[in-house]
Amino acid sequence: MTKWILSFLITTLTTSFVYAEVRPYALEVLIFSRPEPVQSITEVFPATEPEAPQSFDLQVALDSGFNNLVPLPDSGHILRNSALRIRTQLDGQVLFHKRWIHPLTKKQQSNPWFRISGVSGDGLSLIGYLRLSIDRFIEVDTDLRATRSGIRQAPDGTTIDEVYILREFRKMSSKDVHYLDHPAFGVIIAAEPVEPADPQAQPAGAASGSETPPLPQVQ
Secondary structure, three states: OHHHHHHHHHHHHHHHHHHHHOEEEEEEEEEEEOOOOOOOOOOOOOOOOOOOOOEEEHHHHHHHOHHHOEEOOHHHOOOHHHHHHHHHOOOOEEEEEEEEEEEEOOOHHHOOEEEEEEEOOOOEEEEEEEEEEEOOOEEEEEEEEEEEEEEEEOOOOOEEEEEEEEEEEEEEOOOOOEEEEOOOEEEEEEEEEOOOOOOOOOOOOOOOOOOOOOOOOOO
8 A cells, every 4th residue: 555655646746846847838920932033032042951850740740639739710810910911012932831739858869850841822941940948038040951942053054042041049938928939931920838737728819810910021
């Protein structure tokens, strides 16, 4: 009996510790292409695309509930006003836009990368990777590659793809909307805490139409 009680207490304490380390957030990521031509791009394009990290497909993870990820409906997008203004005012196009519940944990390096993708009507294709964790702040690691095919010409007359790369590690507060900027495309990220007792529920204000963060400037 004593051994059983000791085992029960250890299990309870361990479970409580694990739950304390998991903090679910409703994350929303909006990635958009900027209109062509982009005059300020001066980066050197790689001869080949950089090696991709080992990753899980985000859509497959959402559909299967991998790592307790939960997709949220499009009607709950809090960045939908930004998406509309990007299309109508910036003449940009949405490459990727999803919102989901993500149980965040510590130890950024041990968390998996999630692969995302998208294609815009102006010929820009996106393959990207996101890795998320939490400590004092939400930590977002991005490795995004946007490709425009056949834009440049090599000396031998063959066409060369432009591969725009955005790699950035950002610590962010759930109180703010965050931007990651690149002359060819942009990223907007929003996060809100979710009560663990009801992981299916949307956080307060999720369906609000009042979100109107300033648009990033075309560079």
